[in-house]
Amino acid sequence: xxxxxxxxxxxxxxxxxxxxxxxxxxxxxxxxxxxxxxxxxxxxxxxxxxxxxxxxxxxxxxxxxxxxxxxxxxxxxxxxxxxxxxxxxxxxxxxxxxxxxxxxxxxxxxxxxxxxxxxxxxxxxxxxxxxxxxxxxxxxxxxxxxxxxxxxxxxxxxxxxxxxxxxxxxxxxxxxxxxxxxxxxxxxxxxxxxxxxxxxxxxxxxxxxxxxxxxxxxxxxxxxxxxxxxxxxxxxxxxxxxxxxxxxxxxxxxxxxxxxxxxxxxxxxxxxxxxxxxxxxxxxxxxxxxxxxxxxxxxxxxxxxx
Amino acid sequence: xxxxxxxxxxxxxxxxxxxxxxxxxxxxxxxxxxxxxxxxxxxxxx
Numbered sequence: 001x002x003x004x005x006x007x008x009x010x011x012x013x014x015x016x017x018x019x020x021x022x023x024x025x026x027x028x029x030x031x032x033x034x035x036x037x038x039x040x041x042x043x044x045x046x047x048x049x050x051x052x053x054x055x056x057x058x059x060x061x062x063x064x065x066x067x068x069x070x071x072x073x074x075x076x077x078x079x080x081x082x083x084x085x086x087x088x089x090x091x092x093x094x095x096x097x098x099x100x101x102x103x104x105x106x107x108x109x110x111x112x113x114x115x116x117x118x119x120x121x122x123x124x125x126x127x128x129x130x131x132x133x134x135x136x137x138x139x140x141x142x143x144x145x146x147x148x149x150x151x152x153x154x155x156x157x158x159x160x161x162x163x164x165x166x167x168x169x170x171x172x173x174x175x176x177x178x179x180x181x182x183x184x185x186x187x188x189x190x191x192x193x194x195x196x197x198x199x200x201x202x203x204x205x206x207x208x209x210x211x212x213x214x215x216x217x218x219x220x221x222x223x224x225x226x227x228x229x230x231x232x233x234x235x236x237x238x239x240x241x242x243x244x245x246x247x248x249x250x251x252x253x254x255x256x257x258x259x260x261x262x263x264x265x266x267x268x269x270x271x272x273x274x275x276x277x278x279x280x281x282x283x284x285x286x287x288x289x290x291x292x293x294x295x296x297x298x299x300x301x302x303x304x305x306x
Numbered sequence: 307x308x309x310x311x312x313x314x315x316x317x318x319x320x321x322x323x324x325x326x327x328x329x330x331x332x333x334x335x336x337x338x339x340x341x342x343x344x345x346x347x348x349x350x351x352x
Contacts, residue, residue, distance in 0.1 A: 014309065014316045051344075057334055112331065
């Protein structure tokens with residue numbers, strides 16, 4: 001995902017607010033807002049209660065917390081971003097925002113977002129948000145990313161936590177249903193990023209990031225993608241059997257899960273030179289997550305208001 | 307427009323964004339306070 005702003009010739013002196021906004025990884029933030037909103041509505045559908053205004057502020061705090069961890073990631077990974085075609089246009093490697101400012105910006109917003117969530121909801125949610133930021137910045141960015149090809153498997157926990165944080169913001173606890181939403185995103189992350197890494201292999205190798213394709217090879221990565229796709233498709237069905245979703249969700253999760261597995265199988269059977277199946281799987285994986293969470297959201301809204 | 311003028315204009319924009327950000331944060335904290343008081347009064351808790 002490219003986070004560039006309009007003017008590539010900007011320097012630290014001439015950087016505008018849009019360059020600082022780009023530090024927050026707006027596209028990732030929008031996905032966090034969506035999954036967190038689904039977690040919030042699911043919690044309300046499960047009989048939790050929160051004032052609408054406080055729910056909106058809590059969602060804002062979660063979004064800003066996610067953005068803050070993105071800024072801290074860009075501070076820490078500026079050297080990696082500078083050599084990858086996908087990230088070279090980000091504000092820090094482009095020279096628009098100095099590294100120290102990205103760190104200060106991310107650190108300040110982290111503290112404010114956690115404090116705001118504590119004020120608007122409760123300490124459980126605020127603690128989970130603080131843990132999410134810590135996990136993404138310290139455990140994933142600083143530790144695992146440059147160390148092991150399992151980086152995004154474990155690091156994926158950070159991206160999977162927002163629905164749990166949102167559920168806790170509404171209910172004050174994190175029950176099993178919230179962790180089911182976590183499990184779906186957690187299991188979705190490896191096939192999603194490995195599909196990307198398969199057709200961006202050179203990028204990661206040049207940056208010295210040990211992604212699965214450039215450490216274990218494309219064949220081993222394709223096998224793992226296929227295995228994760230099967231586990232994900234099956235896990236995606238569980239909410240329907242755990243009493244938190246109905247037939248509409250089940251049909252959506254089953255259909256999109258089957259397509260996910262089929263596309264993962266196409267990647268498994270593809271030749272080394274053919275990058276198209278990996279690109280197709282990467283694109284569909286985004287749709288899969290959106291479809292499954294949207295189905296849950298629709299069912300919950302219908303049960304609440306119809 | 308010279309680079310110095312662009313830098314001055316962008317500095318102004320950055321300052322405006324910081325000002326609006328701080329103002330928004332103050333307003334949000336104020337609103338949260340009101341909403342929480344409202345919820346506590348409604349629930350009969352001190």
